Amino acid sequence: MTSLKAIVALAALGWSLSAAAGPLASPKRGLAFTPNDTTRVDDTIWITQPSCLTWYYNYKAEPEPTFSESFSQSEFEFVPMMWGAPEDASDTTFLETIKGLVKKGINITNVLSFNEPDGPWEWGGSDIEPAHAAKVWVSNLMPLQEMGIRVGLPATTGAPSGLVWLKSFLEECRKLVSTEKESRNCTYDFVTVHWYGNFEGLASHLGEYVATFPNKTVWVTEYNLAHASLAETQAFYNISAEYMDRLEEVERYSLFGAFRSDVSNVGPNAAMLTADGQLTDIGNWYLGRPAAGVNPESLGTRLSVAWVLGLLGVVVSLVA
Ligand SMILES: *[C@@H]1O[C@H](CO)[C@@H](O)[C@H](O)[C@H]1NC(C)=O
Ligand SMILES: *[C@@H]1O[C@H](CO)[C@@H](O)[C@H](O)[C@H]1NC(C)=O
Ligand SMILES: *[C@@H]1O[C@H](CO)[C@@H](O)[C@H](O)[C@H]1NC(C)=O
Ligand SMILES: *[C@@H]1O[C@H](CO)[C@@H](O)[C@H](O)[C@H]1NC(C)=O
Ligand SMILES: *[C@@H]1O[C@H](CO)[C@@H](O)[C@H](O)[C@H]1NC(C)=O
Numbered sequence: 001m002t003s004l005k006a007i008v009a010l011a012a013l014g015w016s017l018s019a020a021a022g023p024l025a026s027p028k029r030g031l032a033f034t035p036n037d038t039t040r041v042d043d044t045i046w047i048t049q050p051s052c053l054t055w056y057y058n059y060k061a062e063p064e065p066t067f068s069e070s071f072s073q074s075e076f077e078f079v080p081m082m083w084g085a086p087e088d089a090s091d092t093t094f095l096e097t098i099k100g101l102v103k104k105g106i107n108i109t110n111v112l113s114f115n116e117p118d119g120p121w122e123w124g125g126s127d128i129e130p131a132h133a134a135k136v137w138v139s140n141l142m143p144l145q146e147m148g149i150r151v152g153l154p155a156t157t158g159a160p161s162g163l164v165w166l167k168s169f170l171e172e173c174r175k176l177v178s179t180e181k182e183s184r185n186c187t188y189d190f191v192t193v194h195w196y197g198n199f200e201g202l203a204s205h206l207g208e209y210v211a212t213f214p215n216k217t218v219w220v221t222e223y224n225l226a227h228a229s230l231a232e233t234q235a236f237y238n239i240s241a242e243y244m245d246r247l248e249e250v251e252r253y254s255l256f257g258a259f260r261s262d263v264s265n266v267g268p269n270a271a272m273l274t275a276d277g278q279l280t281d282i283g284n285w286y287l288g289r290p291a292a293g294v295n296p297e298s299l300g301t302r303l304s305v306a307w308v309l310g311l312l313g314v315v316v317s318l319v320a
Contacts, residue, residue, distance in 0.1 A: 029252075032254040032257075036260070080112070108149055135176065193218055193221070202220075216249075218249050223240065234282060260274065261296040279294065
């Protein structure tokens, strides 16, 4: 009995020591969900408990059935996104879709707008002219704000073109609003940013946005240190999570990395899953769990079974 107690106490001590090494759980953390049709088996990894993830987006207007069937909005909040702009600015398909979700009883409280509108299609941007984006904002997003839903500014790329685009968008939006809709202003409820680069760059990027948009909170909906070594990527992950957890202006963040290392477009070490779909150390930390010591590029179990068999072979040959 006493020894059992001692083991439990030691385990608790080990846990608290490992937790003291860096931030494990955070209520700000969410999932940038990018499922791959060939590995849909991975989808449930993100909702398996324990997990500290409180919200997700999937770059779409409608929720992921796997998630919405298991969790209510207050448990795991779906945040719809208007990824791009329809050619016809008076097309209100997005607005109607969100109204439909609300009618079905899904408590939508936050919405994300255009994804990298200052970036070209080839790089995954939605490539929208600020004046056109402003028209679509007025037709689709302002009515949502009137329903009490918070709407984030478009998430531009981390390049200098991002801020230029946003300023131009806001100017166009204000012009429209003051002519067409006299009584309304062109407001937004939070600012959304993406960042790929090192920690100093992330901190200075956040500083610039916080200074440009005073009194608004920031959502970092994509970020990572792309194409770096495992040690650098893990150090970046820890220091940036600790920083964003501490920074009051950062309301939420989601690491771009919820995919397998072999199909990662930000380098294998930035991925939260190994090539055979196991959580990497960063993946485990992100969900609020301790590391399992998995190399992102490894084939997880298959390799470790091979490794154990190999070791057995060495032992057997040494004994014989
Ligand atoms: C990152 O944080 C984890 C979890 O707290 C810790 O175990 C690990 O040693 C840290 N790694 C680096 C490189 O800071
Ligand atoms: C999805 O996975 C397949 C098979 O591994 C891969 O060929 C493809 O590039 C992946 N797609 C994306 C968008 O990552
Ligand atoms: C919807 O969610 C918001 C924010 O979490 C909460 O304040 C509100 O009470 C919820 N409304 C309903 C009807 O559940
Ligand atoms: C609309 O917003 C702009 C920029 O924040 C501000 O200068 C202007 O006074 C606001 N107009 C109204 C009517 O609130
Ligand atoms: C920011 O909020 C503070 C306190 O609520 C207020 O005094 C200040 O005027 C606000 N600044 C801007 C630029 O809105």
